[in-house]
Amino acid sequence: MGVAPLRIHTDRETAFLSQQFQAWCRKMVVWQTMTGGDEGPSNGRIESEVQQVKKRLRMLVRESGLSEGIARYVGQERLKSQLPSLGVPTKPLLPIGSKVTVKTKRWHRLGQGPLVPAFRTMTLMGPSPLMSTGYVRMEGSQLQHSKLVIKTDPGADRAVMELVEVDPDVVKATAGP
Numbered sequence: 001m002g003v004a005p006l007r008i009h010t011d012r013e014t015a016f017l018s019q020q021f022q023a024w025c026r027k028m029v030v031w032q033t034m035t036g037g038d039e040g041p042s043n044g045r046i047e048s049e050v051q052q053v054k055k056r057l058r059m060l061v062r063e064s065g066l067s068e069g070i071a072r073y074v075g076q077e078r079l080k081s082q083l084p085s086l087g088v089p090t091k092p093l094l095p096i097g098s099k100v101t102v103k104t105k106r107w108h109r110l111g112q113g114p115l116v117p118a119f120r121t122m123t124l125m126g127p128s129p130l131m132s133t134g135y136v137r138m139e140g141s142q143l144q145h146s147k148l149v150i151k152t153d154p155g156a157d158r159a160v161m162e163l164v165e166v167d168p169d170v171v172k173a174t175a176g177p
Contacts, residue, residue: 123137
C-alpha cells in the first residue's frame with residue numbers, strides 16, 4: 001500500500017512476546033510497544049475502532065441477510081475510508097450482496113454449446129481473502145474468486161427494450177448483416 005509501518009502496538013498475548021515475533025520486528029525495523037494484557041481500555045483508539053466495526057457488522061448482517069464475508073467487508077470498508085488520509089488512493093468497495101456480472105472463461109463453457117452467454121450474474125459476497133483487489137462472488141451455493149466484477153444496472157434490460165421500441169432501425173444497424 002506504500003505505507004511504511006514504524007511501530008506496532010500490541011497487548012501482551014504470548015504470540016506477540018515470542019522470540020519469532022521479536023526477531024521479525026527487529027528484521028523489519030519496526031518498534032514494538034505494548035499495553036498490559038488485561039488493560040484493553042488503555043488503548044482507546046483501538047477499542048473505539050472495534051466498537052465501530054461491531055456496530056457496522058450488526059447493521060450489515062441485518063440489512064443484507066448474508067452471514068458470510070461480512071466481517072472482511074466491514075474491515076476493508078474501514079481500511080479504505082482511512083487510507084486516503086495517509087495519501088494512499090483507494091477505489092470504493094462495491095456494495096455487499098449486490099448483483100454483479102462476471103465474464104466466464106471459455107473452458108468453463110465447454111460442452112454447453114456455442115450460444116451459452118459469456119457473462120453470468122452473481123451475488124457479490126465481499127473482498128476476496130486470496131487477492132489484494134479481488135472479490136468473492138456466489139452463484140447458487142458455489143463461492144468463486146474474481147479480480148474483476150461489473151456492478152449490474154437493474155434498469156439495463158429496460159433501457160435496451162426502450163431503445164428497440166423507439167428506433168428499431170438503430171438495432172438493425174448495430175446487429176450487422
